Amino acid sequence: MxxxxxxxxxxxxxxxxxxxxxxxxxxxxxxxxxxxxxxxxxxxxxxxxxxxxxxxxxxxxxxxxxxxxxxxxxxxxxxxxxxxxxxxxxxxxxxxxxxxxxxxxxxxxxxxxxxxxxxxxxxxGGIALANPLKTFAGLSRLSLAAERVAGGYRVSGSLPWVSNLGPGHRFAAVFERPAGRVAMTVLSCDAEGVQLVPPGRLLALGGTRTYTVKLQNVLVADEDLLADPIEAHFRRIRAGLLLLQAGMALGLGRACLRLMRDAAAPRSLVNGQLALQPRALADRLDALEEEVCLLAATPFETDPVYWRRVLEVRLALGELAVEAAQNALMHCGSRGFVGDGEAQRRLREAAFLAVAAPAVKHLRWMLAELQC
CATH class of the missing domain: 1.10.540.10 (Acyl-CoA dehydrogenase/oxidase, N-terminal domain)
Known part of the structure; x- marks a missing residue:
C-alpha cells in the first residue's frame, strides 16, 4: 500500500x-x-x-x-x-x-x-451512478429513501445495475433524507439488509459482478456519509466520474482499429468501400484522447463550458465505440460473424457503452437542457 x-x-x-x-x-x-x-x-x-x-x-x-x-x-x-x-x-x-x-x-x-x-x-467496489445521474438531470427519482434514527439513517430501496460487487466489497449510493435533502454514503455488500440479486444473463460484461442491490432498513452511520447534503460534492466529482469512463471507449476503439488493420491485407480492395477506414478511426481516436486528457487535467473546473465539453466528449466516445465496432466486424467479413471471434464480442461490448450510465440518449438530453 x-x-x-x-x-x-x-x-x-x-x-x-x-x-x-x-x-x-x-x-x-x-x-x-x-x-x-x-x-x-x-x-x-x-x-x-x-x-x-x-x-x-x-x-x-x-x-x-x-x-x-x-x-x-x-x-x-x-x-x-x-x-x-x-x-x-x-x-x-x-x-x-x-x-x-x-x-x-x-x-x-x-x-x-x-x-x-x-x-x-x-x-x-463500485458506485451506483445511474440513478442519481438521471435524477439530477430531471429524468428519474431517487430509488433509495431514509428515515432518521439515532446515530444515522435507515435506508431502503432498490438499485438496478451496480457493478464490481461481491463479498467484502463496498459501494457508494445516494439516498433521499427526510425533508427532501439528499446524501451520499458508502455501504458494505455484507451489511445486514443488503441483498445482491443477479440481473440474468447479460449481452456482454457478464463478468463484472453486476447486480440489482436491494436495501431493507440498512443502517447508515453518520460517520459513513460521504456527503450530506450531496450537492456540492456531486458537482465536484461529476466531471471526473464521466471522464474516467473514457478509458473504456478508447481501449475498445484501439482494439477495433487493430481488427480493421489485421483484416486489411486479404481484403484491401473490398474493405476500401466501407464507410470507416483505419486511418480515419485512428485520427478520431487521437483527437478524442487529446481532448479527454486536456479535460482530465482539471477535473474540478467549475466553468459551465467545461462541463459541456465533458458531456460532448463522453457522447462522442460512446458513439464512436459503436461505429468502430460495427465497422470492425464488417472489415473482418465472415470471420467477424463467428461466435467465438473477437469482432462480435467487441460489437456486444460497444452496445454496453451506448446504454451505460450516462447512456447516449441521456447525454443528448443533458446537452439539450444546457442550451435551454
Missing part, C-alpha cells in the same frame, strides 16, 4: 504515469489476456487482473493531492485493459470512481481509513 501511495505522491503530470502504465500493460498481457474468453463466455470475474492493476498503482494516480488531480493516468490504464476486455476496463472504472468519490469527500475519517484501501486494491 505504501508503494502505491508513494507512486501517487511522486506523479507529476502525464510523465509521472509512465511507470504505472508500463506495469499495467505488462499485467494486462500476463494476467488478463489469457482470461478474456472465460470472462466473456463464463462470466468470470477478473479479480486477479484487478489486483495486479491495483499493485501497479492504477487506482491511485488520479486521486487529489492538495486540491488538484489529474485523471489521465487512470484513464490510460483502463484503456490498456480495454484493448483486451471491456468487462475488466469497466470494473476498473467502478473501482477508480469509488476511490475518487471517497478521496473528494469532506469526511476526513473516511478518506483516511477507506481511501488508501481502495487506492491499493485491498478493498474493491
Amino acid at each position: 505504501l508503494r502505491v501511495l508513494r507512486m501517487r505522491a511522486d506523479s507529476d503530470g502525464p510523465s509521472g504515469f509512465d511507470a504505472m502504465l508500463q506495469e499495467v500493460r505488462a499485467a494486462a498481457a500476463r494476467d488478463l489476456a489469457p482470461l478474456v474468453r472465460r470472462i466473456d463466455e463464463e462470466c468470470l470475474y477478473p479479480e486477479a487482473p484487478l489486483r495486479s492493476f491495483a499493485a501497479a498503482g492504477a487506482f491511485a494516480t488520479h486521486l487529489p493531492v492538495a486540491g488538484r488531480a489529474d485523471l489521465g493516468g487512470a484513464i490510460r490504464a483502463a484503456a490498456e485493459a480495454g484493448e483486451h476486455c471491456l468487462s475488466t476496463a469497466f470494473c476498473m472504472w467502478c473501482q477508480g470512481a469509488l476511490a475518487f468519490a471517497v478521496a473528494c469527500s469532506d469526511n476526513a475519517a473516511l478518506r483516511a481509513d477507506l481511501g488508501p484501501r481502495l487506492a491499493s486494491g485491498a478493498v474493491l
Whole structure:
C-alpha cells in the first residue's frame, strides 16, 4: 500500500504515469489476456487482473493531492485493459470512481481509513451512478429513501445495475433524507439488509459482478456519509466520474482499429468501400484522447463550458465505440460473424457503452437542457 501511495505522491503530470502504465500493460498481457474468453463466455470475474492493476498503482494516480488531480493516468490504464476486455476496463472504472468519490469527500475519517484501501486494491467496489445521474438531470427519482434514527439513517430501496460487487466489497449510493435533502454514503455488500440479486444473463460484461442491490432498513452511520447534503460534492466529482469512463471507449476503439488493420491485407480492395477506414478511426481516436486528457487535467473546473465539453466528449466516445465496432466486424467479413471471434464480442461490448450510465440518449438530453 505504501508503494502505491508513494507512486501517487511522486506523479507529476502525464510523465509521472509512465511507470504505472508500463506495469499495467505488462499485467494486462500476463494476467488478463489469457482470461478474456472465460470472462466473456463464463462470466468470470477478473479479480486477479484487478489486483495486479491495483499493485501497479492504477487506482491511485488520479486521486487529489492538495486540491488538484489529474485523471489521465487512470484513464490510460483502463484503456490498456480495454484493448483486451471491456468487462475488466469497466470494473476498473467502478473501482477508480469509488476511490475518487471517497478521496473528494469532506469526511476526513473516511478518506483516511477507506481511501488508501481502495487506492491499493485491498478493498474493491463500485458506485451506483445511474440513478442519481438521471435524477439530477430531471429524468428519474431517487430509488433509495431514509428515515432518521439515532446515530444515522435507515435506508431502503432498490438499485438496478451496480457493478464490481461481491463479498467484502463496498459501494457508494445516494439516498433521499427526510425533508427532501439528499446524501451520499458508502455501504458494505455484507451489511445486514443488503441483498445482491443477479440481473440474468447479460449481452456482454457478464463478468463484472453486476447486480440489482436491494436495501431493507440498512443502517447508515453518520460517520459513513460521504456527503450530506450531496450537492456540492456531486458537482465536484461529476466531471471526473464521466471522464474516467473514457478509458473504456478508447481501449475498445484501439482494439477495433487493430481488427480493421489485421483484416486489411486479404481484403484491401473490398474493405476500401466501407464507410470507416483505419486511418480515419485512428485520427478520431487521437483527437478524442487529446481532448479527454486536456479535460482530465482539471477535473474540478467549475466553468459551465467545461462541463459541456465533458458531456460532448463522453457522447462522442460512446458513439464512436459503436461505429468502430460495427465497422470492425464488417472489415473482418465472415470471420467477424463467428461466435467465438473477437469482432462480435467487441460489437456486444460497444452496445454496453451506448446504454451505460450516462447512456447516449441521456447525454443528448443533458446537452439539450444546457442550451435551454
